[in-house]
Amino acid sequence: MPPLVLTNEETIVLFMLLEWVGQIPDFPFGTIRQEVAERYANELPKRTEQQIVKWKDRFRFQAVDTPPSPQNPALLDLLESKRMGNILYETTKGQKSIVVDPIGLSFEHNRWYFYGRTDRGFRQFRVDRVLGVSLHELPATDLTFSDLEKNMTHVPMTTVKLELTSLGERMLEGILPLRRDRTWQIPVSELAFLGRQLMRLGPEVRVIEPQDLREQLIRQAEKMIAVQQSDNPFGRN
Numbered sequence: 001m002p003p004l005v006l007t008n009e010e011t012i013v014l015f016m017l018l019e020w021v022g023q024i025p026d027f028p029f030g031t032i033r034q035e036v037a038e039r040y041a042n043e044l045p046k047r048t049e050q051q052i053v054k055w056k057d058r059f060r061f062q063a064v065d066t067p068p069s070p071q072n073p074a075l076l077d078l079l080e081s082k083r084m085g086n087i088l089y090e091t092t093k094g095q096k097s098i099v100v101d102p103i104g105l106s107f108e109h110n111r112w113y114f115y116g117r118t119d120r121g122f123r124q125f126r127v128d129r130v131l132g133v134s135l136h137e138l139p140a141t142d143l144t145f146s147d148l149e150k151n152m153t154h155v156p157m158t159t160v161k162l163e164l165t166s167l168g169e170r171m172l173e174g175i176l177p178l179r180r181d182r183t184w185q186i187p188v189s190e191l192a193f194l195g196r197q198l199m200r201l202g203p204e205v206r207v208i209e210p211q212d213l214r215e216q217l218i219r220q221a222e223k224m225i226a227v228q229q230s231d232n233p234f235g236r237n
Contacts, residue, residue: 008048015040015052016059023061024107026069026127028076064110067128074133075114078102084140087114088132089125099136100125103143109174115148117141122151156188161208168204175200195220 006014018037021027041049078085079102087098100116105127107113112127161183162172169178175197176184186194195216198205207214 008051011044011048012052012055016055019056019059020061023064025064025066026072026112028072028105066110066112069112069127069130071127071130071133072105072112075102075105075127075130078133078135079104081135082140082142084136084138085116086132086134086136087116087125087130090129090131095131098123098125099138101140101143103145103148106145115145117143122148152187157185158188158191158210160184160186160191160194160210160213162198163206163208164201165204168201171201171204192216199224 015037018033018040021033022037027033041052044052075085084099084101087100089096089098098118100114100118100123103115103117103122105112105114106124114125114127114130116123116125164172164182172178175194191210191213195213198207198213198217199220207217
């Protein structure tokens with residue numbers, strides 16, 4: 001590849017981007033990223049290198065709490081294979097083997113997710129809960145994230161509106177992207193999961209709509225109170 005002709009500012013920005021990518025745990029191309037960063041730094045003029053050292057002390061990337069995702073390399077191999085895959089997945093009800101027509105990997109809210117189509121439609125899987133990956137005999141259909149986005153236009157959606165304290169806004173990070181109007185469009189199928197996540201905010205959030213979500217949080221809070229007031233072992237009424 002021919003060398004890039006970059007300004008000093010462009011050179012510094014590119015190096016900072018490499019530094020930022022290096023903070024992401026289990027980045028699929030982590031080893032290559034390190035090699036690129038080292039080769040890139042070694043080729044810089046001395047003056048630019050000194051500028052980067054100075055700017056590195058002025059920038060800090062927040063440490064992410066991404067759980068280990070050791071199956072990332074195996075999922076990359078699956079994407080390269082052009083075949084469907086068998087994924088052994090840890091669900092809330094135990095381990096389950098799922099046949100997936102793969103789409104790709106996505107880093108969202110400090111978590112790695114693997115997207116694909118199953119016999120139940122398009123699904124996302126948290127990679128830290130993927131226990132194993134093997135190739136299926138059927139060929140993949142070369143799906144992309146564009147196919148996923150087109151499918152989302154046919155998914156039933158509902159409006160979620162929240163009222164948040166200042167602390168609640170901070171705690172909401174990693175659950176929903178912060179919006180000025182505190183209103184989001186959420187797939188109906190995700191409401192139950194969203195409700196469990198919002199419970200983490202405690203009294204720092206109030207659901208304005210939909211009413212179903214508000215009632216869900218009330219039921220969860222009542223169950224939590226009942227558990228804390230009871231001395232019975234779990235599994236016994």
